[in-house]
Amino acid sequence: MSDSRKVRKIHFYIVAIVTAFFSIFSAVVMTEPGQSLNLPRSWTVAYYHYSEYFIALNMALLAYLWYLHTKAKLWTNRRMRWASKGVLVCIISANFLLSLLFPPRQTDAIYMTVAQANNQLRKEEIIYAVEINGDVRGFPRSHLRIPHIAGDTIGGEEVAMTFCGLSNLPVVIDQDIGHGEKADLGILIQTHNNLVMVERNSGDLIQQITMETEFGESDIKQYPNTMMTWEAFKEIYPDAEVFIYPFDRWMDKLLVKAFDKPMEKQFDPERGAIFPTLDMADERLNAKEQVWGLNSDGKQIAFTHEFAKQNPVYEFEMAGKPYVLVYSEEYDIVNLFSLEKEGQRVTFGEINFKGETDSEWGRLEQVPTQNGIFWMVWSHWFPETKLMS
Structure with a gap:
C-alpha cells in the first residue's frame, strides 16, 4: 500500500469515527440513555438551543465521509448506505423521537361523560380533578402517561394539564404562558426525573416542576388540581367530563408495556x-x-x-x-387553600375539602400544589423545603 493511500485510509477512518461518535453522542444526550448515564442537564439544554447547528454539523460530517469514500473506496457502497442510515437515525432520535412517541393532546383531547368513562377506569384509578368557575374535568393518571399534555377550555379558561410520570406530578397551566398568544406545547425530554416541555412558538423550554423557562421571560399561571380516586371523583363530580386517551396508535400498547416495569421500580419504596x-x-x-x-414566593413546604x-385542618403561614x-x-x-381574602385573613368554624366554610367568607380559593409528587424529586428541586411529616 502506497503512503498516500495509507494517509487517505487513516483520514477516512478518523472522519468515520468522529461522525459516528458525534451522531451517537447527540442521540444519547437528548434521549433517556443520557439520563441513565447522568449526563449534565446543561448539555441537554445546550444541544437543544443549538440543535440546528448540530444537525448541520452532523450532515456535513456525513457528506465529507461520502466524499472521502468516493476517493478512497475503502468501504462498499452498501456499508456507506448503512452508515448513513445510522447517522440519520441518530439525528431523528436526538431531535424528533420523543415528540413522535408522546404526542401532546393540547388541542385535540377527547373527553367523555362520567358514565362513559366508567367503563374504562378502575375504581382505584388516580384522577386529577380540575375545577374552574364550577366547570370540572377529570384527568386519569394512566391516560396522561403517553400524551403528557391534555388541553381544554374549563370554566372559560384555556388550560393544559401537564403530567410527568417519573415525578408523579400533575401541573395545570394557562395555555398563554405570558407571550400574549396560545402556547404550542410539546415534549422534549426529562431531566432530574422531571418533564421538560418545549414551547414551539418561542422555542423556549419549560421545566414542569418549577415552571421556569430556560431562555426567555414567561409568567405562567397555574391552576389547582385535586388528587383522588375514580370512585371518589364520580361520586363528587357526577356531571364532569373526563379526559380519555384513545390508545389508537399501533405503538401505544408497546409503550404501555414498556412503561410497566420501569414505573413499578419508580413506585417501589425499596428501589432507587x-x-x-x-x-x-x-x-x-x-x-x-x-x-x-x-x-410560593421562593419558599417551599411539603406535607x-x-x-x-x-x-x-391545619393552618400555617409561609412567606x-x-x-x-x-x-x-x-x-x-x-387540598390547600389561601386564608387571605379581600386583603384580610379569613376566620371560619368548619371547612371541607372544597374550601367551603360556614363563615361569611364562603368558599376559599384553592392553591395550586404539587400533589403526590415523590419526595426524592421534590427535595432534589427544592432542597431548602420545610417538611411537615
Missing part, C-alpha cells in the same frame, strides 16, 4: 429512581414517599399524607401568607 440524576441526599423521608408540596390525616391544609377522611383528599 429509574434515572440516577437525583441528589437523594435528603433522608427525612423515604425517597418514594408521596408528598403535597407548595412552592406527607400521614401528617394530613393527623391534622385534617407571610396564611394558608390552611384540609384533609377529607371520607374521600382521602388533601
Whole structure:
C-alpha cells in the first residue's frame, strides 16, 4: 500500500469515527440513555438551543465521509448506505423521537361523560380533578402517561394539564404562558426525573416542576388540581367530563408495556429512581414517599399524607401568607387553600375539602400544589423545603 493511500485510509477512518461518535453522542444526550448515564442537564439544554447547528454539523460530517469514500473506496457502497442510515437515525432520535412517541393532546383531547368513562377506569384509578368557575374535568393518571399534555377550555379558561410520570406530578397551566398568544406545547425530554416541555412558538423550554423557562421571560399561571380516586371523583363530580386517551396508535400498547416495569421500580419504596440524576441526599423521608408540596414566593413546604390525616385542618403561614391544609377522611383528599381574602385573613368554624366554610367568607380559593409528587424529586428541586411529616 502506497503512503498516500495509507494517509487517505487513516483520514477516512478518523472522519468515520468522529461522525459516528458525534451522531451517537447527540442521540444519547437528548434521549433517556443520557439520563441513565447522568449526563449534565446543561448539555441537554445546550444541544437543544443549538440543535440546528448540530444537525448541520452532523450532515456535513456525513457528506465529507461520502466524499472521502468516493476517493478512497475503502468501504462498499452498501456499508456507506448503512452508515448513513445510522447517522440519520441518530439525528431523528436526538431531535424528533420523543415528540413522535408522546404526542401532546393540547388541542385535540377527547373527553367523555362520567358514565362513559366508567367503563374504562378502575375504581382505584388516580384522577386529577380540575375545577374552574364550577366547570370540572377529570384527568386519569394512566391516560396522561403517553400524551403528557391534555388541553381544554374549563370554566372559560384555556388550560393544559401537564403530567410527568417519573415525578408523579400533575401541573395545570394557562395555555398563554405570558407571550400574549396560545402556547404550542410539546415534549422534549426529562431531566432530574422531571418533564421538560418545549414551547414551539418561542422555542423556549419549560421545566414542569418549577415552571421556569430556560431562555426567555414567561409568567405562567397555574391552576389547582385535586388528587383522588375514580370512585371518589364520580361520586363528587357526577356531571364532569373526563379526559380519555384513545390508545389508537399501533405503538401505544408497546409503550404501555414498556412503561410497566420501569414505573413499578419508580413506585417501589425499596428501589432507587429509574434515572440516577437525583441528589437523594435528603433522608427525612423515604425517597418514594408521596408528598403535597407548595412552592410560593421562593419558599417551599411539603406535607406527607400521614401528617394530613393527623391534622385534617391545619393552618400555617409561609412567606407571610396564611394558608390552611384540609384533609377529607371520607374521600382521602388533601387540598390547600389561601386564608387571605379581600386583603384580610379569613376566620371560619368548619371547612371541607372544597374550601367551603360556614363563615361569611364562603368558599376559599384553592392553591395550586404539587400533589403526590415523590419526595426524592421534590427535595432534589427544592432542597431548602420545610417538611411537615
